[in-house]
Amino acid sequence: MNSTVSILIPTYNRLDALIDALDSVYEQTILPNEIIIGDDSTNDLTEKYIENLQQTSKIPIYYFHNKPSLKQMRNVDSLFKKAKSDYIMLLHDDDMLLPKCIELLKKPLDEIPEVIASFGNQILTTDGGEVIEGSEKINSAFFRTPERSGIVDGFMAGAVSMFPNDCYLVRRDDALAVGYLDNEGRAGNGIDFYFGYSLGKLRKPFYYVNELTAKYRLSNESIRITSDSGYTSVKILFEDCKDSMSPEIEQSIKNKIANAITIAVRKKDKKNASKWLFSKYYRNKLVTPRGIKRLLLVVNPF
Secondary structure, three states, X not given: XXXXXXXXXXXXXXXXXXXXXXXXXXXXXXXXXXXXXXXXXXXXXXXXXXXXXXXXXXXXXXXXXXXXXXXXXXXXXXXXXXXXXXXXXXXXXXXXXXXXXXXXXXXXXXXXXXXXXXXXXXXXXXXXXXXXXXXXXXXXXXXXXXXXXEEEOHHHHHHOOOOOOOOOEEEHHHHXXXXXXXXXXXXXXXXXXXXXXXXXXXXXXXXXXXXXXXXXXXXXXXXHHHHHHHHHHHHHHHHHOOXXXXXXXXXXXXXXXXXHHHHHHHOOOHHHHHHXXXXXXXXXHOOOHHHHHHHHHHHOOO
């Protein structure tokens, strides 16, 4: 099938990491049809680098320097709208694709018309890009396990963050139908989770490829975003799924709720922090040292 792929890269003052991300695209066994970069950088270093790269690139590169900055949500949404291909892949500037990523994720979309998104497993790297030994085990915490390989329920995959923050492949028309905007004011800084959750609410199937497809860089920024996504996901799942919690959603809440309580306190969201603290998902931990510390934080927030 002659389907086409767009790689979308939002970036901000991280040229060294962006170069690693771009190198990982050039190393693909199936190259994309275009790379589109939305640059929120406050300097011109990335612009100058890309201008030179465009002269020799075997993949067309379309570059946009956003002045003023669009910020992540609007930047990515603008990239969605600029893409011309059948499928799009969001690649954050600090992450990297493994060489067969596009090949592995494109196949189910080509072969199964009802599937709207595909994704695989991730490994973690240090901020310097070195792979963290044994980090592939993190996938099981997000329900990416061998027995789930193949078609999965899209709503479940989005709700429990089985669908990752990036390095997935999604049909462009479905991505545009959802958009990367938070028109309801629910996502906060957890927009990556919110997009996957909203895509899942289309109630169309996703496809999980049980192979390593990407590297997720553990930087201070990525850790913060992951924490915010955990807070956002717990908040939304409590609001939307309180009457129909699947075992996977309940387990996902249990996995995230301790950190979500801490983030809620930092955000001065005492109502949710209290609700979650005494919910069935956390109350058995109240007598632990960390449970007592969180209780004191909720009672006397800093």
